[in-house]
Amino acid sequence: MTRPVMRLLPYRFEQDVAAAPLYEAVCVCGDSEDCGEESGQWLTPHPVEVWMRAHRGDTGHRRFRRAFVDYADVSH
Numbered sequence: 001m002t003r004p005v006m007r008l009l010p011y012r013f014e015q016d017v018a019a020a021p022l023y024e025a026v027c028v029c030g031d032s033e034d035c036g037e038e039s040g041q042w043l044t045p046h047p048v049e050v051w052m053r054a055h056r057g058d059t060g061h062r063r064f065r066r067a068f069v070d071y072a073d074v075s076h
């Protein structure tokens with residue numbers, strides 16, 4: 001009995017530099033359910049940090065889910 005041989009083709013995953021990456025955050029602080037306020041999407045992390053700081057100051061909320069989104073070009 002022979003075992004099947006898995007061959008992994010050498011794919012490359014490169015960031016698509018033609019598409020700008022995006023930064024955002026969502027407030028996940030809350031007693032029974034998440035607050036859910038969103039920073040909106042930005043081209044740099046700084047406006048997201050400014051929004052989180054302001055939201056913390058306004059509400060006392062201090063826990064956020066952050067996301068960084070980019071686009072990938074896959075080739076081999």
Ligand SMILES: [Zn+2]
Binds near residue numbers: 027028029036037061
């Ligand atoms: Zn909040």
